[in-house]
Amino acid sequence: MGRKFVVGGNWKMNGDKKQVTEIVETLKKGPLDPNVEVVVGVPAIYLEYVQSIIPGTISVAAQNCWKVAKGAFTGEISPAMIKDIGANWVILGHSERRTIFGEKDELVAEKVAHALENGLKVIACIGETLEEREAGKTEEVVFRQTKALLPAIGNNWGNVVLAYEPVWAIGTGKTASPQQAQDVHASLRTWLSANASADVAAAVRIQYGGSVTAANAKELAACPDIDGFLVGGASLKPEFIDIVNATQ
Numbered sequence: 660m661g662r663k664f665v666v667g668g669n670w671k672m673n674g675d676k677k678q679v680t681e682i683v684e685t686l687k688k689g690p691l692d693p694n695v696e697v698v699v700g701v702p703a704i705y706l707e708y709v710q711s712i713i714p715g716t717i718s719v720a721a722q723n724c725w726k727v728a729k730g731a732f733t734g735e736i737s738p739a740m741i742k743d744i745g746a747n748w749v750i751l752g753h754s755e756r757r758t759i760f761g762e763k764d765e766l767v768a769e770k771v772a773h774a775l776e777n778g779l780k781v782i783a784c785i786g787e788t789l790e791e792r793e794a795g796k797t798e799e800v801v802f803r804q805t806k807a808l809l810p811a812i813g814n815n816w817g818n819v820v821l822a823y824e825p826v827w828a829i830g831t832g833k834t835a836s837p838q839q840a841q842d843v844h845a846s847l848r849t850w851l852s853a854n855a856s857a858d859v860a861a862a863v864r865i866q867y868g869g870s871v872t873a874a875n876a877k878e879l880a881a882c883p884d885i886d887g888f889l890v891g892g893a894s895l896k897p898e899f900i901d902i903v904n905a906t907q
């Protein structure tokens with residue numbers, strides 16, 4: 660069975676109530692390819708609001724969550740809270756969480772495990788820095804990051820999307836070339852086949868993220884191992900529609 664294309668919009672810490680309303684209005688008008696799964700990653704404070712106004716065909720994701728159910732964790736939200744307001748997804752391990760907020764592989768894995776146990780679907784992000792790429796360590800890094808997730812995911816791969824986001828391509832306007840992205844996605848699948856299972860490797864959807872725009876989405880989408888995108892800046896703009904429709 661083919662892998663359903665899945666496009667995420669990661670709004671990050673952008674927008675206000677007016678702007679998020681406008682983005683949802685734009686998404687409502689579409690038209691969005693019905694064969695593509697669409698997920699929007701919303702700032703925590705607007706999650707419930709966006710969930711209440713967005714069409715049921717579009718899923719809502721939190722951009723982070725904590726690793727236990729409740730308690731004295733000031734400022735955090737739990738998977739149960741995300742589910743309580745009707746959202747079904749969470750983005751975890753984003754490079755901004757890793758670099759700015761110091762999240763290590765182990766913590767990301769704990770969050771992934773807890774989110775999956777509580778019935779959320781997870782977009783798990785991995786990717787190398789420029790320094791790591793230039794040192795020839797791209798595969799080593801993404802394999803290490805993925806390996807940390809294996810026990811957390813267990814046999815729950817059906818609820819996980821991997822997002823390969825080279826850090827040097829995020830918000831820089833410097834997209835990985837289709838070949839660079841395809842190469843990493845293909846290696847990841849080979850690695851998964853050896854370290855998870857052939858079925859997981861064949862079925863898991865791997866998104867590419869990093870300066871995806873309407874101008875480069877079609878070429879990237881044509882790569883055999885690219886199964887969707889995780890879009891930052893362009894997800895706040897009407898061109899997000901064209902990115903969703905890039906496989907048409």
Ligand SMILES: O=C(CO)COP(=O)(O)O
Pocket residue numbers: 669753824828829830831832868869870871889890891892893
């Ligand atoms: O980090 C990203 C999505 O999670 C990518 O961001 P940009 O599309 O702004 O480069």
